[in-house]
Amino acid sequence: MTVLPVVVPLAWGAILLALGARPRWQRLGSLLAHGCYLAAAVGLFRRVTEDGPQASSLGNWPPPFGIAFCADALAATLVLLTAAVAAPVALFALALADGRWERQGYHALVQVMLAGVSGAFLTTDLFNLFVWFEVTLISSFVLLTLGGGKAQVQGGFKYVALNLLSSVVFLSAAGLLYGTTGTLNLADLGSRPIEPRDAWLVGLVGVLFLSTFSIKAALFPVFFWLPAAYPTPAAPVAALFAGVLTKVGVYAMLRTGSVFFAEATGVWTPLLLALSVPTMLVGVLGAVVQSDWRRILAFHSVSQVGYMVAAVGIGGKAGFLAAVLFMVHHGLVKSALFVAAGVGWRLGGSYRLGKLGGFARSHGLFSALFLILALSLAGLPPTSGFAAKLAAVRAALEGGHGWIAGAMVATGLFTLYSMVKIWNEAFWKPAPETMELRRPAPREMALLHLPLAAFAAMALLVGLGVGPALPAASRSADLDRQAYVRAVMGGPEP
Amino acid sequence: MTIEALLAVTVGVLFGAGVYLLLRRTVVRLLIGLALVGNAANLLIFVAASLRRGVPPIASVGETAPPASAADPLAQALILTAIVISFGVLGFALALTDKTVQSAGSTDLDDLVEEDSS
């Protein structure tokens, strides 16, 4: 059960690869694959909700010797989030598909990436985590550069170079960890005493892990790859990345920190707290000065990682709840906004705000959906952004981190400002004369709107407290080392 | 000098040379640098997992397990995985480099300043 979210997309990846350059078959296969993935994710989520954490060992080799998977509430929630993001994006990709990406393996790559992301969420083994990170990364490399535009290639080059660096750090850290502790299983680490003489070294290795997770999550000062890469790829790719990629890094911080590293390093939490504030501010200040729709969104992603990381650093039930809720919110809404940017590109032919305009008059439904999502990103009620911001600011205030709460609030204001900038320019401003409004066929229009509507509905449902998101986030926030160790390694109930 | 110290220094030299190459202006140097630090990380794992001279972790016929003095098999498996992964990624990075050079018309990294923030 726990491995299905990895195996199913991987198998579909192989099938889609074998299907070759047959666009129709590829599209059909992709829809089926997303359906299966969604089913696997929902199944796992329900199982975990009903019966508690699910652990399984690959090949039945006992942990820590084999590789164990463990789906607790947190992992299951994030897998479900991934599926919930991926499915509408897949529809959006169908709307834009013209056969070119299909021939280059777009659909297979998406499946492999989903497998990688799910693996990263589910595994309990730190080297296996490295492998899933790599699977995610290489798929993202290829997806990013599909189409081969100049900006894509150059942005992709930076993305690849920086992420390879982080992979080397991760690999070294995993090797050093094995060298110092003799194990790779997170739960095993959390349950065995550390030789006091080696404690400093284990702590040091922990900080190395933190640095590599920080690069994945796009934390200050190492977020460069994100604004370089996100504004360049094909629209559905950007949407998918925005929804899931950074979450993997934040998840790794949350998971490994709560089970082992936060305590083993001592500086884990202070570092997260200290870095979260510049991440928020530098990110959002980057966003307010951009004039390209996707660049604004990309810089926002950085600032919102700051929120999540701050919440992870604040910790405790309230902090973790905020972190998970923020991940869910951001996954849905940021993906949706990248989809919206893609729709704007499809209709207006550009991502530059100066070249767009008049959507409020010409496309009422699109405008309304965008507005809901934009306001959600800015944290206005009754959307998911409000719930997430509420949880985060409240955790910060009640945890005694007034300055972080202040940074969150200030970031919220700038976020709103930049979202309104998009609104004013692309929607309210009269269309510039150079803009040629394209009018896609009704079927395509429907496919363009459908994912946005789905995302907006999810954002509203989360914000209204309807549906599984909040209870799931709340359960996910019960990050207890003992419970995790017990779930993975087995052992008696206390 | 112990072999541990010697190999630790080797790891350091590989990392240092790799980082230096990473920061050069030509794109290919950057890749060579990445390949070097990748090799360095593999050696680091090897060194970290304890060094045993000469005895591979293979159970000879008639034995149920490799001798106790055998090298650490798990570290080897990890490194093997890592070698192959970095080979695959490097292959892709090479192709990307090729295209990048074509698109920029230059091998100079400092020419790749398609502004990230405007």
Next chain:
Amino acid sequence: MNSLILRTGATFVMPLLLVFSVFLLIRGHHLPGGGFAGGLVAAASLTLYGLVNGMGAAKAVLRASPEIWIAGGLGLAVLSGVPGLVLRGSFLAPIWGTLGGVKVGTPLAFDLGVYLLVIGVVLTMVFALSEEGQA
């Protein structure tokens, strides 16, 4: 690289290396070797062959396009995990049996998948990167 000696050499060495690679694959479970090493050696031999005789010739040896090898290898590796999932409730759980006095099991199929995939991957890269120059 057009010297006759080299060409002849490569042409003769290639099959030998291919055989060696299969040998590596098969003995890998007990002695140094295995799917990776075997696949790499096979791919290297074909690369050498292609370098000397032109990549077209190497492709001809391969018969199917490398993408098929990749898909087949990945598919076989994933499939080899399924019996374990069905019979022992865990993906990739090994299932062993005896065939003609030799112990065979799903891990060997997995290794074979690795072997095929590695050949496909390396050759795909070699073909793509080398062809670009000639195009």
Next chain:
Amino acid sequence: MLAALGICFLSALGLALGRRWCSRLSPWWVSIPSLLVFGAVLGVPQGAAFRWPWLPELGVEFGLRADGLGRLFALLIAGIGVLIQVYAAGYFQGKASRERLLALLLLFEGAMLGLAYSEHLLTLFAFWELTSVASFLLIGFDHGQEKARKSALQALTVTSAGGLALFAGLLLLGWIGGTYELTALARDSGEIVSHPAIGWAVALILLGCLTKSAQFPFHFWLPGAMAAPTPVSAYLHSATMVKAGVFLAARLTPVLGEAPLWTPALVVLGSATVVAGGVAALLQSDLKLVLAYSTVHALGALMVLVGVGTPNALHAAIALMCSHALYKGALFTIVGCVDKQAGTRALSELGGLARRMPWSAAAAGLASLSLIGGVAFAGFTSKELAFKSVLEQPQTQGLVAVLLVAALSGGAVALLLGYEVFWGRAERLFEDVREAPPPMLVGPLILSVAGVALPLASGFWENSLIQPALRSVTSAPSSKPVQLWYGFDLVLGLSVLSWLSAWAVYRRHEALVRLGRALSFLPSGTQVYELFWKGTLGGADLLTRRWQNGRLRWYAVVTVASVMAAPGLQFSWAPGLPSAGGTAVRAFEALPVVSVVAAALYAAATRTTFAAVAALGVVGWGLAAIYVDFGAPDLALTQLVVEALTVVLFVFVVQRIPSAKPHRDPWRLAHAVFATLVGLAVAGLAYAVTQTTPHSKISDWHAANSLAEGFGRNVVNVILVDFRALDTLGEIAVLAVAAIGVVAMYRTKVRKGVEP
């Protein structure tokens, strides 16, 4: 309550969706939803409550309760809402955007009603933000014009900045009080106000109230918001939204009335607002701006009264809130009529319109009389109460001056609007101007007549509206009920004084307008606001360009340095390198090591790319030799072949790449030093790890079980294909994807620009 909210939101949605169909309807018909809302509001009984667990995991509840204050406020909102919507439907008759406007007005009305009824602090905040959003959309209604877009943005950023402060403040208050329920908070007021963090909560909450209600120094956004169509200004910026801040301050008086900072902040800033708004109102020549600034000073006066916080002051504040909503709503709508019919809002051009627009003139006259505080008008009553309430306490008597300024300015404004426009002299004759259509007159007439009717029905006003509202703000009774006439006393004298001075000021109005123009060099709030954004954006631009500068080398340096710095923090723990001894080097072992080191250094130093690639190969083969030496034949074999293939791939690419021009690189030395430091640190780390305490490893199990369980003698292979086969599966997935990527890369030509 729910009915009222539901009708608002649903009919807003309905109007938005069915705007084609509705556009055929007459103004009366499209206003029916607002009438229904009004009916629903009338039907809300005192004390009605509703709770729904909204975000239970976060302690947020959707909690409504209709107390006196809420009901009064809701009544004002819904009542004026009906009139404004009839008016707006007339104003926009025949325009395509009419339904959109009405839908937004209904959305806004719903948000305001929710605010009025909110019992739970976060429910209140939700509606608060919703009003900001709705007003943003309304101010930017004419979004074809840049000015409208800019004003909308400005109003939204200022009120949202306040809203965010309020958010933090409310969260703090909820944390301090342990609940977000207003009634429960009021019960524990004593403990709450003595909490050490209460000062922060008060300051943040006040920031929210002050920005929303356009108090000094945030008052500048309100005149800016006059870019909105007049019906919108009339509704939002006179009668309802701007009062939300005052409303909230009044709401929280039972909780925070005794808190430090509360009274002084409200009184001082309110007074400043009165003065700033009062003076500014007199310097304008645009009717809408006159009204906007006059609204600012009225809001200031309200804040002052709430801040004083005695039962009588609160009583006066509530009375003033009612009367102000009535006359200001009427005046705004009349200005709209004048603007639409006469085509101008400039005071200097207008005059003598009474003959052309008699009904408007009548309404304006009545409303102005109320504003100036004419005896027996609602404005008179509330003004008298205000004066009396500040006079009764010695420490607040100084505020009389502030209220006098308000009265004076209000009086002058009333003369300008009620007299000058309709009866004054003008150069233009406005021969062709006609009276506004009936839908546009109903509102002003009813509102202005209500300004007289209320005091006449003073018993109803006092007992049914003011007293219930007062009871929800303070438990003590007030001593002065509303009356038509309070007799000859000092306060009446003050009123007379204000009338006389208002007349004097009115006579000099043209000079004041000239003065206003002359003073325009003074920095206005808007300029400060723009300066703030300019500075922020400039700084942000600089920061972003410097940091995210597009240079990969910079990114790489920062990344590597950060990665190296982070563990540096950990070295403070290091107890010195332990020593577990080691194995002595044999001479022949040094050979591969030396070749690896030499090749690595050569790769770094050489200027030829091919040589560097070759050196990379040597490094790989040297490593393979090391692996063989230390019992890793599998590794060695793989490394050997991989390195050979890597070199081949490199050569393919390098031969195609144009040979690089020799670059000048000023950073060479610095990078060399940096790289050396990195190398040293890693070497130290690697050595430290070899010296750790020997311990059991999971690989011991692998070695022991490889043959028995995995049926293989080569432990490494058994791990790869069995014990940890999942790693291998992931790994071959990486390989497969990399291959797809290489193929895809070469299948497309590089194009300019961004792809879909």
